[in-house]
Amino acid sequence: ENPHQLQQLIRLPGQQYDEESGLYYNRHRYYDPLQGRYITQDPIGLKGGWNLYTYPLSPVNSMDPLGLYEFKSKNIDDIGIFALAMCNGESINENKEYGGLICKKQGEYFPMNPISSNDNDSVDLRNIKCPEGSERVGDYHTHGFYSDDKGNKVTKENDVYDSLNFSSKDLTNSYMNGMGKKEYSSYLGTPNNTYLKYNPKAKGNGVTIIRQGSN
Structure with a gap:
């Protein structure tokens, strides 16, 4: 019924x-x-x-989110860019965060489908797991559009979330998720379509630009 x-x-x-x-x-x-x-x-x-x-x-261990092909790569940055390209445009339009995991199996990386939540300014990945036989080696998420403290779209100058950068919570979560792992990378899609990478195991602040968007 x-x-x-x-x-x-x-x-x-x-x-x-x-x-x-x-x-x-x-x-x-x-x-x-x-x-x-x-x-x-x-x-x-x-x-x-x-x-x-x-x-x-193998739709359980692989994915074809755009109806084009199963995407795997031996380069994790390729996967980070691909994953953000799947959802950042929609995230900006809806002003909602999307995110997902990056997994590795037999030397190849692949992304899991992006998810969102009812809370527009965050996405919870804690209950998601990589397919059996693969390991979690990274994650990706977006920041939607520039917003005020009520979640309304605003200009870049009036953004209260510093949406062009990883938040301190983003960085802490990535560091914690990478503990005990040989590798871990987090990727961020921003409102100007710049893609950032954070490697908690790298020297310095660990943040690099992997795709430059508009100013």
């Missing part, structure tokens, strides 16, 4: 059910669950694999 007519629209990672068509929307194309494949070819061609219509073969 469903007296409140609640709906669960989330399907495979990165997909949302489209009631009108009966297909799963993946931003760049639609997935047909009856056929177990996308209805159009992969717009990035063979870069996504030899089968132009497939979803990643």
Whole structure:
């Protein structure tokens, strides 16, 4: 029974059910669950694999958030940039924080899908775990847009959260999450679309710019 007519629209990672068509929307194309494949070819061609219509073969351990291809890399910064590119634009438009984990398996890094919370100025990653057989080696999150103390969008000059930088809480959480690990990196997407990296194990303040946005 469903007296409140609640709906669960989330399907495979990165997909949302489209009631009108009966297909799963993946931003760049639609997935047909009856056929177990996308209805159009992969717009990035063979870069996504030899089968132009497939979803990643292991949706538990992999992801295809844009309907393009399963993204893994031996360079963690590539994953940080990719993960932030998935959600920072939406975060800015909605003025809501998004975030997720970065995992590693057999020498390759991959991101988990971004999540958000009802609290627009934070996102809680404490209850998320990397897939079995992989380890957590990083995280990423966004800061939405410039805001006042009530969460309203404001100009850069009136921002009360210092949204262009990691907060002290961000840095502390990253340091704590990295304790006992050989490597750990945190990535931040900001309102001007600059991407920052914090390595709690690096010398100095550990913060570097990995993608420069607008001023």
